[in-house]
Amino acid sequence: MLQLKNISKSYGEKTVLGNINFEIANGEILSLLGPSGCGKTTLLNIILGLTEQTGGQIMYNNEDISHVPMKNRGFNIVFQDFALFPHLTAYENIIYGLKNQQKQVSKQDIQEYIDFLELEPHLNKRISQLSGGQKQRVSIARTLVMKPKILLLDEPLSALDGVIKESIKERIQSIARDFGLTTIIVTHDPEEALTLSDKVLIINDGHVAQFGKPADIMNQPANAFVENFILKQLHIKRQNIYRLFGEQYA
Ligand SMILES: Nc1ncnc2c1ncn2[C@@H]1O[C@H](COP(=O)(O)OP(=O)(O)OP(=O)(O)O)[C@@H](O)[C@H]1O
Ligand SMILES: [Mg+2]
Structure with a gap:
């Protein structure tokens, strides 16, 4: 907790x-x-x-x-800008943080995260050869291997x-x-x-x-800020979708 x-x-x-x-x-x-x-x-x-x-x-x-x-x-963080090392491959980035770690993480554990994030085909690529979504997944894998x-x-x-x-x-x-x-x-x-x-x-x-x-926030916004800022944004988005595509998509 x-x-x-x-x-x-x-x-x-x-x-x-x-x-x-x-x-x-x-x-x-x-x-x-x-x-x-x-x-x-x-x-x-x-x-x-x-x-x-x-x-x-x-x-x-x-x-x-x-x-x-x-x-x-x-605790470990995935930074907004990924903060990956551009001169290393995807795999080298994923295992980078483990160098200074005392705790042992097995090859099998690392592979589990690679498979889970479908990174196998990209492991030997440099960061500059990856798309935004692939970089994001490498960045998440690098953080997850730290357990x-x-x-x-x-x-x-x-x-x-x-x-x-x-x-x-x-x-x-x-x-x-x-x-x-x-x-x-x-x-x-x-x-x-x-x-x-x-x-x-x-x-x-x-x-x-x-x-x-x-659900509680949606049903019972606590104040005008939640109502106006949060729920109104959702409402406007839904209205636009409805206007463009009809009710079933809203
Ligand atoms: N080191 C600092 N010194 C002085 N003020 C700071 C410092 N770091 C953050 N602030 C101020 O604290 C406030 C909150 O910043 P923070 O980065 O936490 O906002 P945020 O909600 O993450 O915004 P964004 O969605 O734009 O990333 C801002 O007014 C910012 O200018
Ligand atoms: Mg911020």
Whole structure:
């Protein structure tokens, strides 16, 4: 279980996050949803241990990890820009992080992730020879081989569109389900958050606007922000689809 209690973050006079509280069970998928600049990446980095919170507490399986360094937390992140090494092959990128690891990861385990993400045909290619979706999968594989206790993804779908986006989305869902892996995903797309996750934390200007299950958020938006910003976007999208293609597609 991951619990955040009154987490806040300030840079000088500027408060970027205030009073963030939530709790998720192991194996759940959580989306952090909100507009640009609301504090999503900052919160993800605080959970990862890359950024220190100004106040509050982080508990993981009832242990206080608020001041545990990043490398000892055992959480791993897929960065938004992939951050792959361009001069290495896909395979070399996937196993790169294992060099400095104490724990043993078997060839069989590595192969399992390669197969799962359908990367076999691309292993010997350089990063520049891969498409956006293939780079994304290499980047996810590289993080999964580290066997994270929590998988953190910063806008994993924003560089993708259409069919690729849907297929990566489904894969992220099955990673969480098949491997029982707690997963936290940053997104600014309400549809993505509401369809992908067990719980959604909606952030507005550094504060929690609503935390809950997608269905509860849809049925009972907690305030005008959730109603206007989140649900209206979905509604406009649905209306456009309806207008163009008819009711059965909306
Ligand atoms: N190192 C820093 N020093 C000062 N202010 C910062 C720093 N890092 C982030 N901020 C500020 O904190 C706020 C939240 O930034 P953050 O990157 O967390 O937003 P975000 O929700 O991830 O936005 P986006 O969707 O655009 O990625 C912004 O106003 C940003 O300017
Ligand atoms: Mg961000």
